[in-house]
Every structure is written in structure tokens, then in C-alpha cells.
Amino acid sequence: MGEWHLDMGATPLAGGVRFRVWAPLAESVAVIPCGKEASYPLSRAGEYFQGTIAGMAPGDRYWYLLDGTLRRPDPASRSQPDGVHGPSQVVAPVSFCWTDGQWRGLKLEELITYELHVGTFTPVGTFTAAIRRLDYLAELGVTAVELMPVAEFPGTRNWGYDGVFPFAPHHAYGGANGLKALVDACHRRGLAVILDVVYNHLGPEGNYLHPFAPYFTDRYRTPWGDAVNFDGPDSNGVRHYVIANALHWVSEYHVDGLRLDAIHGIYDFSARHILLDISQAVDSLARQLGRKVHVIAESDLNDVRTITPPEWGGHGCHAQWCDDFHHGLMTYLTGERQGYYADFGLFGHLEKAFREGFVYSGQYSRHRRRRHGSPSAARPPRQLVVFSQNHDQVGNRLRGDRPSLRLSLEQLKLAAGAVILSPYLPLLFMGEEYSETAPFPYFTSHGDPELAEAVRQGRREEFASFGWEAEVPDPQAEETFLAARIDPERRHQGWHRSLYAFYREVIRLRRELPHLRHPEREEVAVVGLEADRVIALRYRHGGRELITLFALGKTPRTVRLPFRHGECRKLLDSAGKSWGGPGSIAPERIGADGDGAGLTLAPFSVTLYGTG
Structure with missing residues (x-):
């Protein structure tokens, strides 16, 4: 190229x-x-x-x-x-004065991602305002910023998935130069930038593509509108348009990764899938630029082909989101079983999520009423992105309420430890690090009254399967949007301060411990002690071991480690008073013991031991 x-x-x-x-x-x-x-x-x-x-x-x-x-x-x-x-x-693509000439990106396994929505991340809601909070993110310790979609959408407030001009950063956020300034500022602080892009549909308002070319098809339907024509007659131009869009963000905006929204809504039955074309085009451009650029898919399919290399018949995406980990973790902690949570809630589900990633790898799904998924155990852990929160899992609740309204401080710390100390790539959603109390409901600002009413009605129907009967916040109301703005100053107050300090510590451990920086499948053992409600992980790296214990029960449990180990010292206990806990009851050291040493764990705690 x-x-x-x-x-x-x-x-x-x-x-x-x-x-x-x-x-x-x-x-x-x-x-x-x-x-x-x-x-x-x-x-x-x-x-x-x-x-x-x-x-x-x-x-x-x-x-x-x-x-x-x-x-x-x-x-x-x-x-x-x-x-x-x-x-x-008309925009001059080379007019911006970049200062990131020495930036080469981050390896996939180095990503600790912070997902944010530009409009609610700050009171002003612009790219420039977001720059002023980057030092805060650097202090937190994350290594990457993931922006929810910023392509031009109708009105001034929107999640971004109703975009209709894929090449144009939203004018209310600061346009082309505003986004470039944000990316440049991130790179100066060592932060990679991942951009959420939507290739499965365009929004209903302001979509003026139809008279130009056959961009869309009626052969398939998505939940969001007309499907994009990736495999029908005259689809070559559509494919070129989308691939060019991906390269445009990498080349002109210096982004370090693309998060492909809802690829289960991308229908392509041609011999060469559009995901493969996107991944290989991005790989080629990244090599030319001498930078690391990652293609990360969001998928509801649990289809391992998405992240399988092309030479093995896959689509070549570098990583994908793993909803099963979230569902297994949060249903076990909250007891919720409505809607798509009906498939989860057992201890074994969470144990399998830690061991393999996909919980459903071909088994029958009660929610889907069919078999679902393929095995992910053979893929490297760095190819799966896990989380306890994200925009969907918060925003697709009736009121957009966050886990802090349903979980205790100890449970929130356990969830953080499960994600960040897992073998997978951790992702945080803005505000979770100090337990933001502001909701994140769905919001829009459509100009068409009929469309606005259709969105309201659609949201009501969407929640029917969950049995939620309270009033849905009006997506069109400005107060719905304003209520979603986060306030990181809360991290200095009360138990928010303790949680924030805990997040900083587990992120530091993730970045500094070689076991967590480069985990490989063969170096990670996962054992579930179901009777004690404890999941134990053992990492091995360079002759040293790291043992992580997740206690999921409501009462203290004394367990014997289920694998051989050397003498270990305690590196972290979420029950410690330093993190606002009741006090650690786990021993400071455990001796080498081929049969496993007994140790007592506090309820809803994560404890970390290391050898050497």
C-alpha cells in the first residue's frame, strides 16, 4: 500500500x-x-x-x-x-499540527480501557473539555480511552449510534480539529485512543445516502433500520466506502483502534467477509505507518471466527467484547435473571467465564431458544475484552441506573478486581472507578416529532421482557441527558474515595505484574470451589506465581488452595481497611504446601498473593 x-x-x-x-x-x-x-x-x-x-x-x-x-x-x-x-x-486533512510523531501505539495486552461519552464526560461536553480531564485518567492509571461514536448525528445530544455522516466528527463536540486535538493530547500522556464506529446501519434522521447509491438492502433487517448492503448487487462501492472510513480514522485522526459496533448486525454472506477486509486493510496501513492499531469487535454471536486469524479461516479482528463475562459476574452478584440474564446466574457460569471467556460455546440458550456460541478457550486471553459496566449494560436498564445502586462497596470492589485482575483485557465505563451515582439512560435530540415518539415507544417495548414497569426516562428530554453527566470530584468523598483508591491500586498491579501484563492460556489455571463460593486463579510467569482468590459468598470462608504453590505473600486484600473494608482476615503469608494451605477469606473479597 x-x-x-x-x-x-x-x-x-x-x-x-x-x-x-x-x-x-x-x-x-x-x-x-x-x-x-x-x-x-x-x-x-x-x-x-x-x-x-x-x-x-x-x-x-x-x-x-x-x-x-x-x-x-x-x-x-x-x-x-x-x-x-x-x-x-471542505476540510484540509493535513492542516492540523500534530505533536505525536514519536507515538507508536500500545500492544493489545497493554490496553486498560476507559470508555467515555464525550457529551456527558464533562459539564461542557466537548473534545476540548475532555482534554482537561486527561490528567485525571492518567492518574487513575488506564492506558486507553475509548470514545463512544462521535460521527455526526441529529441534534446535539445522542449516544452516537444514530450517526449519519461516518466521516464527520460531530460539530457540537468540536468537529475535526477538536477530535484531532483530543487524540494528540491523549498521545502526549501515553494514552491510546479507540474510536467506536458503526457499520451495521445509519440513523433514521439525516440519512441522505439513498439517492446516491445502493448503500442499503431489504434482504436483511437490523433492529435499528435498513441493513447495509455488504454482499448484494453493486455492493463493491459500499465495501469501499466502509473500508475507507476505517482507514480515514487511522490515517487522518491517528486513532489507535476501532471498536466495531454490533457486528451481529453486519450481514455479509459473500466468500470474503467485510470484517476480514476491514481488519486486513487496517493491518496494512498500521504497518505502513509504523504504529500498532487494533480492530475490536462488539458481537452478540460468541463466534470465535471473529478473532481467529485469516490463515485459520477467521475474520482477523484483534479482539472482541465478551458479554458473557459481564452477565456471569453481575447476575451472580445481583441475583437478577430478567431478559437476557435468564441464561446466567450459576456459579459454574462465572467459573467458565474466567477459564474460557465465552460461557455459551454451543450449549442451549434458554433466552435465545436455540444453541448458541462457539468455544473460545483456544484463543489468547488478550483477545477478549471484559467489563462489569459499559454504556449498554448501564444504559439499557430502564432508568440507566449503575451497579452502585444494587451492590455494596465490597461487591463493587470484587467486581473491579474480577475485571482488572482477570486474564482478559479490562474495560471501565466512565465513573465506575469511584461509583458514580448519575444514571446513564438513553438520550436523543431528534428534530422529527414522529421519530422522537417512535423512539419513546420503542424503549418502553424493549424493557417489557425485563418486567420493569416504572416510567422510562424520556429520551428526548434535555434533563435526561443532563442527569447523565458525571462528576469525578465525588472520588474525594466518603466511600467513593475508598473505591477510587482501590481501582488505582488494582490498575497499578495490572500494569506492573508481569503475570497480568502478558497472560497466556497455558500459564493460567482456574479452579472453582463451588461449595465455598470461591474462584481461584493461578498465574505463572518466569518461574513465579500469582494467586488470585475471588470470594463470592456472604460469609467468611476458610479454603485450601486447589493447586501446588510456593511460599506466597499477600499483595492485596479488598477487605482491608485501606479500601474502606471491614478489615482483612486473610493471612499475610502462606507457606509452600503441595496440598494447599488453609486460609480464611472475607465475604465478597478479592485477595492476591505472589511468590518470590
Whole structure:
């Protein structure tokens, strides 16, 4: 691959701007510069229309005119300063002065990710405001920031999954230069940036792609609208558009990873799956740039092909989210069994999640009423992302309430330890590190009243399977959005302070202990002591051992370690008073004992021992 440049949209040149748009459904395409009476026809080149207009420059706004009648924004617009219904704007992709020339990214196993929503991460809700909180994230110890989708969506408040201009950072957040400044600032602090992108659908408001080309298909349906045409007639242009979008974020915005939203809504039955094309294109560009860039999928399928290398018949994504770990952990702690939680709640589910990742690897799923999943035990642990919270698992509750309303401090520390001290890649959701009390409900600001009402009704129906009967917060109400803003200053108050200190400590251990930095399947043993409600993990690395004990019972338990070990000293006990606990009852040291030494663990605690 030579030096990569986006070959669609508006590209500034010396003395003018070059335009190129995929529009096989149009007979003619012209450019209408805003503020000018004239239109400038583009020349057909196969399925594309292209041409250079002298006198135009970065900052100019424009429309495309299709067949002399339809005025539409650019499908590959880099900027929509007036929102989804306004004109597109010419952006010079090389105008930003980057300072991250020495940045080379992070290895996959080094990722400790902090997921945030730009609009509610700060009171101002912009990229610039987020920069002012990066020192806080560096203090916490995370190594990567994951941004919920920032592509242009309708209105000014939205989760981001209703985006309709995949190449344009949202104008209310700060647009193209604002996002670049945020990425650059993250790199200065050693933080990688992962961007959430949505390739399974476009939002319903402001989607002007239909008259240009067959971007969508009625052969499949997604829960969110028309499916993207990845495998039907005339789909080559669609695939090029999406692959170019992925490379655009890596090249022009220097992002270190892409989180592909809900790939179970990407339907592609061609011989070569679009996920493979995306992964290999990103890999090629990353090699060219001399940087590490990761493709991380979100999937409801438990399909190990997603993260299997292409030479073994897989799609080549580097990692994927593992919902089963969350479901196994949280159902066991909360006792909830509604909706999709119906498949979880047993001790054995959580034990298997620690051992393999996917709990459902081909077994019958009561919730789905069919067999579900494939085995993940053969894949390296660094390919699975685990969490006790994320935007979906909080936001898809009726009121968007966080676990802090249902779990005790000891249970919250146990959940944190389970995620961060697991063999997998840990992900935190903004605010969980100090137990934010603000909810994170679903919110929108659609301009179409009928669409807004349809969203309200859809949310009510979505919660029916959970048996929740209280009033759903109005997604359109501004107060629903305002209530979701987090306040990290709470980390200095009461038990929030203790939890925050605990998070910092387990993150430090994750970063410093070689057993946790580079865990391999063959170096990790997982044993469930169901009678005692204890899960024990043993990591081996360089001749040394690390033993992690998760006590899930409501009363103290005395257990004997289920594997041989050397003499160990205690490195962490969540029950310690330093972390707001009742006091540690686990011994400071345990001697080498081939049969396992007995030790007493506090209820809902995580205890860590190391040898050497």
C-alpha cells in the first residue's frame, strides 16, 4: 500500500478543491458552493462523479445537486457545521499540527480501557473539555480511552449510534480539529485512543445516502433500520466506502483502534467477509505507518471466527467484547435473571467465564431458544475484552441506573478486581472507578416529532421482557441527558474515595505484574470451589506465581488452595481497611504446601498473593 489518502469527498488542492462521489443511481451530479448562484457539474468516471472546482478552499460549504433536482450533503463529508440537514464543509486533512510523531501505539495486552461519552464526560461536553480531564485518567492509571461514536448525528445530544455522516466528527463536540486535538493530547500522556464506529446501519434522521447509491438492502433487517448492503448487487462501492472510513480514522485522526459496533448486525454472506477486509486493510496501513492499531469487535454471536486469524479461516479482528463475562459476574452478584440474564446466574457460569471467556460455546440458550456460541478457550486471553459496566449494560436498564445502586462497596470492589485482575483485557465505563451515582439512560435530540415518539415507544417495548414497569426516562428530554453527566470530584468523598483508591491500586498491579501484563492460556489455571463460593486463579510467569482468590459468598470462608504453590505473600486484600473494608482476615503469608494451605477469606473479597 502506498501512502493512503481518502479518495472520496472534498479534497483541497492548490487553487481549488477536488470532489469525488460514488453515485451510480444518479444521471448527473453537480457541486453547489454555498453563497454562489452557479453549480459546477462533475464528470462521470464509471460509478463515480468527480472534478476540480477552482477558487474553492477549506472552510467553504457546499451541496451536491443530483439530476438537477435533489440537493444533498456529501456522503463522505468531513464536516457538517450546521448539523445533519445542513451543507457539507471542505476540510484540509493535513492542516492540523500534530505533536505525536514519536507515538507508536500500545500492544493489545497493554490496553486498560476507559470508555467515555464525550457529551456527558464533562459539564461542557466537548473534545476540548475532555482534554482537561486527561490528567485525571492518567492518574487513575488506564492506558486507553475509548470514545463512544462521535460521527455526526441529529441534534446535539445522542449516544452516537444514530450517526449519519461516518466521516464527520460531530460539530457540537468540536468537529475535526477538536477530535484531532483530543487524540494528540491523549498521545502526549501515553494514552491510546479507540474510536467506536458503526457499520451495521445509519440513523433514521439525516440519512441522505439513498439517492446516491445502493448503500442499503431489504434482504436483511437490523433492529435499528435498513441493513447495509455488504454482499448484494453493486455492493463493491459500499465495501469501499466502509473500508475507507476505517482507514480515514487511522490515517487522518491517528486513532489507535476501532471498536466495531454490533457486528451481529453486519450481514455479509459473500466468500470474503467485510470484517476480514476491514481488519486486513487496517493491518496494512498500521504497518505502513509504523504504529500498532487494533480492530475490536462488539458481537452478540460468541463466534470465535471473529478473532481467529485469516490463515485459520477467521475474520482477523484483534479482539472482541465478551458479554458473557459481564452477565456471569453481575447476575451472580445481583441475583437478577430478567431478559437476557435468564441464561446466567450459576456459579459454574462465572467459573467458565474466567477459564474460557465465552460461557455459551454451543450449549442451549434458554433466552435465545436455540444453541448458541462457539468455544473460545483456544484463543489468547488478550483477545477478549471484559467489563462489569459499559454504556449498554448501564444504559439499557430502564432508568440507566449503575451497579452502585444494587451492590455494596465490597461487591463493587470484587467486581473491579474480577475485571482488572482477570486474564482478559479490562474495560471501565466512565465513573465506575469511584461509583458514580448519575444514571446513564438513553438520550436523543431528534428534530422529527414522529421519530422522537417512535423512539419513546420503542424503549418502553424493549424493557417489557425485563418486567420493569416504572416510567422510562424520556429520551428526548434535555434533563435526561443532563442527569447523565458525571462528576469525578465525588472520588474525594466518603466511600467513593475508598473505591477510587482501590481501582488505582488494582490498575497499578495490572500494569506492573508481569503475570497480568502478558497472560497466556497455558500459564493460567482456574479452579472453582463451588461449595465455598470461591474462584481461584493461578498465574505463572518466569518461574513465579500469582494467586488470585475471588470470594463470592456472604460469609467468611476458610479454603485450601486447589493447586501446588510456593511460599506466597499477600499483595492485596479488598477487605482491608485501606479500601474502606471491614478489615482483612486473610493471612499475610502462606507457606509452600503441595496440598494447599488453609486460609480464611472475607465475604465478597478479592485477595492476591505472589511468590518470590
